[in-house]
Amino acid sequence: MTVSTEITKKEETLPGLTRNIPVVAPVVDIYENDDEILLHADMPGVTKNDIEIKVDNGNLEISGVRTLKTSGAVNWVEFGEIDYRRTFSVPQTIDIEKVNAELKDGVLRLHLPKSESAKPRQIEIH
Amino acid sequence: MWTRVGDIDRMLGTMDLLRSRMNRLFTDYDRSYGEDYGWRITRETPRTNLYDNGDKLEITAEVPGLLKENLNIKIQGNYLEVSGTRKADAPEGYKTHRAEREAGSFTRSFTLPCDIDVDKVEASLDNGILALTLPKAEEVKPKQVTVK
Numbered sequence: 001m002t003v004s005t006e007i008t009k010k011e012e013t014l015p016g017l018t019r020n021i022p023v024v025a026p027v028v029d030i031y032e033n034d035d036e037i038l039l040h041a042d043m044p045g046v047t048k049n050d051i052e053i054k055v056d057n058g059n060l061e062i063s064g065v066r067t068l069k070t071s072g073a074v075n076w077v078e079f080g081e082i083d084y085r086r087t088f089s090v091p092q093t094i095d096i097e098k099v100n101a102e103l104k105d106g107v108l109r110l111h112l113p114k115s116e117s118a119k120p121r122q123i124e125i126h
Numbered sequence: 127m128w129t130r131v132g133d134i135d136r137m138l139g140t141m142d143l144l145r146s147r148m149n150r151l152f153t154d155y156d157r158s159y160g161e162d163y164g165w166r167i168t169r170e171t172p173r174t175n176l177y178d179n180g181d182k183l184e185i186t187a188e189v190p191g192l193l194k195e196n197l198n199i200k201i202q203g204n205y206l207e208v209s210g211t212r213k214a215d216a217p218e219g220y221k222t223h224r225a226e227r228e229a230g231s232f233t234r235s236f237t238l239p240c241d242i243d244v245d246k247v248e249a250s251l252d253n254g255i256l257a258l259t260l261p262k263a264e265e266v267k268p269k270q271v272t273v274k
Contacts, residue, residue, distance in 0.1 A: 020143070029216070029224060030222070031217055032223060042254070043190065044190040045255045071177065071179060075239060076175065078175060103253075105251070106188075
């Protein structure tokens with residue numbers, strides 16, 4: 001009886017995608033005033049270059065991959081590499097051109113300004 | 127027997143994939159869920175990792191939104207205590223649609239696997255991750271023994 005072992009070579013063309021890291025939704029706070037919608041998301045460990053914000057057809061997708069540099073023997077591990085990803089529906093009244101974001105201390109702050117026509121207006125009675 | 131390991135590994139991989147999909151599925155229904163296997167668990171203390179690098183220990187903790195003024199670190203021998211306060215960062219004059227991020231204070235204490243050289247401890251805060259480098263005390267450091 002012979003046991004045949006085949007060695008197949010796997011080509012990793014997209015290492016970022018083939019690596020199996022868990023996808024989770026970051027926790028967010030959403031605020032709104034007359035001028036804008038403001039979104040705060042906790043994404044500890046994600047650097048600016050690894051964050052992607054896409055606004056498409058009324059959908060806002062924020063995503064960020066956290067890579068960790070570790071060395072040595074593990075005593076305990078409670079968090080690891082993670083792919084933060086979450087999609088929101090945004091009203092059409094958002095001025096996509098003016099959307100801006102800042103990342104500070106692991107918190108993403110996303111400003112979604114409302115377009116001029118969507119801002120509430122006071123109508124005066126003559 | 128060992129030829130089956132690959133199958134088991136593949137099965138576990140599939141389960142991980144399923145879990146990832148489920149995690150995203152919940153957000154599709156517009157609910158708020160955190161990291162813990164898709165279910166939101168109120169974590170009172172930040173998650174930490176501890177690595178042993180021979181002559182030093184490295185501990186990292188997730189502390190998004192905390193400034194260094196908000197953190198307090200105490201070490202004595204092999205006892206480490208990390209405490210902190212996260213202030214609510216809700217802006218003035220906005221109405222709140224969703225508030226999943228929690229504010230409040232935490233204290234977490236650890237018994238480290240060995241004594242620490244307290245004077246040489248270094249702490250850094252980068253992108254919401256607190257990293258502590260804890261050099262081991264001289265008497266517990268690994269020693270090289272040369273054979274005569």
